[in-house]
Amino acid sequence: MFCNQCEQAANGTGCNVFGVCGKNPQVAVLQDHLLYGLKSLALYAGKVGRNSEIDRFTIEGLFSTVTNVDFDPACIAGLIRRCYELKEKARNMAGVSIPCDVAAWRPADDIDGMVAQGERYGINSQHTNEDIRSVIEILMYGLKGMAAYMDHAMILGKTDDDVMAFFQKALAATTDPNLGLMDFVSLAMECGKQNLTVMGLLNNAHTDAYGHPVPTPVQLGTKAGKAILVSGHDLKMLEELLKQTEGKGINIYTHGEMLPAHGYPGLKKYSHLVGNYGGAWQDQAKEFAAFPGAIIFNTNCIQRPADSYIDRLFTWGLVAWPGVRHIDGWDFSPVINKALESPSLPENPGKEILTGFGHNAVLGVADKVIAAVKNGAIKHFFLVGGCDGAKSGRNYYTEFAEKAPKDTVILTLACGKYRFNKLDFGDIGGIPRLLDVGQCNDAYSAIQIAVALADAFKCGVNDLPLSIVLSWYEQKAVVILLTLLHLGIKNIKLGPTLPAFITPNVLNFLVENFNIGPITTAEADLKAILG
Numbered sequence: 349m350f351c352n353q354c355e356q357a358a359n360g361t362g363c364n365v366f367g368v369c370g371k372n373p374q375v376a377v378l379q380d381h382l383l384y385g386l387k388s389l390a391l392y393a394g395k396v397g398r399n400s401e402i403d404r405f406t407i408e409g410l411f412s413t414v415t416n417v418d419f420d421p422a423c424i425a426g427l428i429r430r431c432y433e434l435k436e437k438a439r440n441m442a443g444v445s446i447p448c449d450v451a452a453w454r455p456a457d458d459i460d461g462m463v464a465q466g467e468r469y470g471i472n473s474q475h476t477n478e479d480i481r482s483v484i485e486i487l488m489y490g491l492k493g494m495a496a497y498m499d500h501a502m503i504l505g506k507t508d509d510d511v512m513a514f515f516q517k518a519l520a521a522t523t524d525p526n527l528g529l530m531d532f533v534s535l536a537m538e539c540g541k542q543n544l545t546v547m548g549l550l551n552n553a554h555t556d557a558y559g560h561p562v563p564t565p566v567q568l569g570t571k572a573g574k575a576i577l578v579s580g581h582d583l584k585m586l587e588e589l590l591k592q593t594e595g596k597g598i599n600i601y602t603h604g605e606m607l608p609a610h611g612y613p614g615l616k617k618y619s620h621l622v623g624n625y626g627g628a629w630q631d632q633a634k635e636f637a638a639f640p641g642a643i644i645f646n647t648n649c650i651q652r653p654a655d656s657y658i659d660r661l662f663t664w665g666l667v668a669w670p671g672v673r674h675i676d677g678w679d680f681s682p683v684i685n686k687a688l689e690s691p692s693l694p695e696n697p698g699k700e701i702l703t704g705f706g707h708n709a710v711l712g713v714a715d716k717v718i719a720a721v722k723n724g725a726i727k728h729f730f731l732v733g734g735c736d737g738a739k740s741g742r743n744y745y746t747e748f749a750e751k752a753p754k755d756t757v758i759l760t761l762a763c764g765k766y767r768f769n770k771l772d773f774g775d776i777g778g779i780p781r782l783l784d785v786g787q788c789n790d791a792y793s794a795i796q797i798a799v800a801l802a803d804a805f806k807c808g809v810n811d812l813p814l815s816i817v818l819s820w821y822e823q824k825a826v827v828i829l830l831t832l833l834h835l836g837i838k839n840i841k842l843g844p845t846l847p848a849f850i851t852p853n854v855l856n857f858l859v860e861n862f863n864i865g866p867i868t869t870a871e872a873d874l875k876a877i878l879g
């Protein structure tokens with residue numbers, strides 16, 4: 349195996365013995381094989397045009413290979429088989445056979461055979477030139493991240509033909525030996541553009557279904573009673589669970605990236621959605637062991653479950669871990685029954701934090717915000733967001749938020765917010781200094797806020813008193829970065845470390861064109877930004 353797609357890549361270069369995330373070599377190689385199959389499928393999908401079965405499968409296949417989603421070899425082998433069936437179907441529909449090795453792909457019948465083939469399909473086989481390979485990796489990780497957002501949008505009934513055509517075009521392009529470095533750079537930039545559409549689609553899917561988020565206090569303590577903890581990003585799954593638990597005496601808590609769910613009118617109306625439990629994904633082993641009720645993951649980031657809670661843990665959607673019970677479809681009875689037979693949580697009220705500052709809420713008080721900037725009460729905005737992770741270097745983000753001057757406002761999103769969202773930041777003339785915009789896909793909302801401010805001040809986004817400090821962990825952060833670059837946003841600070849898959853030449857390109865820089869220390873970066 350060799351995998352370097354996330355920030356945990358072993359020794360800062362890549363996992364080649366066992367994944368730091370818990371991915372074993374068999375799963376890693378099967379995922380490489382699945383990606384190869386998706387490229388084969390894309391070669392034919394590009395010839396048959398839009399086909400909902402193929403497009404839906406492409407999204408699920410890509411999302412399954414995102415960090416911390418699918419750890420089950422049997423499940424990935426099943427996806428490889430299905431991929432081959434669809435590829436053959438597309439080949440028949442197209443009525444041609446494309447003369448190349450990728451198009452001729454046929455997986456072995458058994459898992460061992462698939463693994464043996466997969467050893468030849470790893471990321472290092474994608475190109476012999478390391479810079480081109482680096483940009484192909486950026487593109488592939490961008491596609492994976494975008495597929496995650498598209499999956500949530502599709503679950504809520506939304507899709508987009510142009511975006512799906514791009515998925516197939518970009519996957520097929522990675523097999524084309526005639527393409528050069530700048531071809532892949534343009535595809536990566538186009539990926540950022542398409543992802544803006546996908547994040548907008550998902551934003552609309554959420555707001556059409558549940559209304560625009562409104563500022564909402566969220567209880568961090570516990571309420572006496574039976575309980576289910578929901579971790580992940582999928583709001584539709586949470587809604588269905590809320591419906592099925594209504595009146596059953598079960599309280600529902602959010603974990604990790606589900607926290608922003610509390611801000612949506614269509615979800616907060618359920619009185620048994622009682623609070624947020626725990627913090628970001630990397631603390632799950634400790635937090636789940638202490639949570640006596642049932643727990644369900646609806647997307648990443650799952651880690652190796654401990655014996656102390658594996659019998660209370662469920663997966664849904666594309667998440668899979670061998671030995672963890674998977675809920676297929678929308679009947680959550682096994683989770684509900686497990687919650688009812690498990691011990692209750694105690695009455696233990698805690699602190700309240702605020703969420704629900706999507707663009708509709710923030711722009712609803714735009715006059716106040718603009719006036720505060722004009723009269724000097726707000727001197728600067730920081731967007732401090734992205735993924736959280738286990739490395740100690742991530743304390744930077746806590747320090748950065750703590751040390752940001754009192755006349756600055758911090759917009760935050762994704763699970764990186766757990767580094768500082770329980771601290772008191774106060775307000776500036778009634779505007780909270782910390783505004784939780786939402787999940788990582790709500791980068792869309794943060795972009796809308798930035799664009800509206802730029803319009804109000806008649807300047808470009810790069811001329812605003814706004815600095816972006818991102819924390820990355822996995823492939824959704826990669827595609828958000830591509831979107832920001834597509835929008836021409838410069839001077840982004842990125843940490844806690846730079847991706848292992850970016851070569852020095854590609855980094856130089858990013859620095860020269862976008863002035864991207866690594867984080868240093870909170871003091872030095874604040875001083876450099878604020879002068």
Ligand code: SF4
Nearest residue numbers: 351354363367368369
């Ligand atoms: S996803 Fe990250 S931690 Fe897991 S194997 Fe790949 S690089 Fe390593």
Ligand code: SF4
Nearest residue numbers: 605649735762763788
């Ligand atoms: S923001 Fe990233 S790291 Fe955090 S839970 Fe979501 S996918 Fe995982």
